[in-house]
Amino acid sequence: MGTATTATTAEAATTDTRTGNLPEITDPTKVAPKDARQLSRLFFDQLAVLEEGTPEHAYARNTLIEMNMSLVRFAAGRFRSRGPEEMEDIVQVGMIGLIKAIDRFDLSREAEFTSFAIPYIVGEIKRFFRDTTWAVHVPRRLQEARVQLARATEELSSRLGRTPTVKELSELMSLSEDEVREARLASNGYNSSSLDAAIGGSEDGESALQDFIGNEDTDLALVEDFHALAPLIAELGERDRRIIHMRFVEELTQAQIGERLGVSQMHVSRLLSRTLARLRAGMMVD
Template sequence: MTPMTMVKHTQTPELPEVADPSQVPPKDARELSRLFFRQLAVLEEGTPRYSYARNTLIEMNMSLVRFAAGRFRSRGPEEMDDIVQVGMIGLIKAIDRFELSREVEFTTFAIPYVVGEIKRFFRDTSWAVHVPRRLQEARVHLARAKEELSSRLGRNPTVMELSELMSLSEDEVREAQLASNGYTSASLDAALGTGEDGGGEGALQDFIGLEDAALELVEDFHTLAPLVADLDERDRQIIHMRFVEELTQAQMGERLGISQMHVSRLLSRCLARLREGMLATH
């Protein structure tokens, strides 16, 4: 189905009305997105047409968020809703910052924003280290007990006082206090004072970062993404199972209902096509 079968034109033909943006197939969404980004660049921000173009872009590209969130599906359906909502923030940031002059597919540009926002969500809301559930629960009780005793006594409570209120041994209270340190971690974006007088600011990551040897792969990933998107559904599924889910060829064969040898041939064909495409762009 072509993009033109999905839309009906308004009085301004260069900005079509999409009947249901969320239902536009990914390949059609890529072509329509270029059109809407072209218009977004010349429309005045805050106008109804600008809002329509931006909102349509968001809805058309929601599949990118669902795709990126898929790698975190092991966290369960309840948390997945939060993950998708957070991923949408990354998508909106990507739309607001994307420019056609970058000469890169929007999907390639947007995925790092979506994944980055999701990872930031986990970093800010998750435990920094693995802590047993009983200690996670004890941390909550400890926080409540501290608040109650501090209010009552007008000072920080002692371990003995916390022990009596929480009906725990002093050793268990100390263990809960130690475990609570695993719930917070310093953000790499945290501002730090620099210089002898503490003046000036720098981010924590500026002081602890190391050169990433894999940084040179970024360009390759940008080149590879549209090549993978052009594969048919089964080939994309094979690539996803092998390199995202990290299934063995035998497991892939069971899921697809074909032999392991057939999987090997299909995978080799996909990789050869991607390799040829990569070489053609360099």
């Protein structure tokens, strides 16, 4: 690859360009960002003419990757709040974005590589979050619809001065109203909290999330009562079962029941009281 040269400045790169050789950089990761910008242009010039698969092409490509790792660290810096363990994954994913940017960069566009690479790096990191950080797995179309929904909601809220309706969102997003509702529902799967998580501000300081959500399901007790009551009703006579049905299913008054049976309201009242007392006694046996 020509005369071995340790290049850490743009001046060294300029000298080697006239010879048509690439400078040999001992440690590309230690090249200053300012020098890396100028050296990158030299390496991209050569990368465009070198045959893919040759040692020279591999050297140029690998050096570009190592020289521009500072771009990955810069882009990943905005996500530093996610903790050191996750930052390692973020940097690795950002490197994939950097490699894609290097493989797709075209000098003829006369754009700075840094301006071209940052969106690739950040986009790859965001895609990583989208695909791996959902608390509940949802289809990718719903993950993408969630992002679209957030943007549409923000745009319409600022434009209308209020929370947009489902119909307004569906028109802006070019989706059906059912799809908008589905995207809203899918958004609930993005984050999750443990039911045992402590809630700040509670009087005892130890209350958990589960202490504040949900209610006792009284219908469960009703189900048990219905199962216990069914055989007791089956043991009643036909007239008593009919009175129970008219009073509690058809919701007739005692007077209306008396008219149907041809008896007085007082007689219906006595029959009903006697039957209910029998059923209560049967329910208490267990």
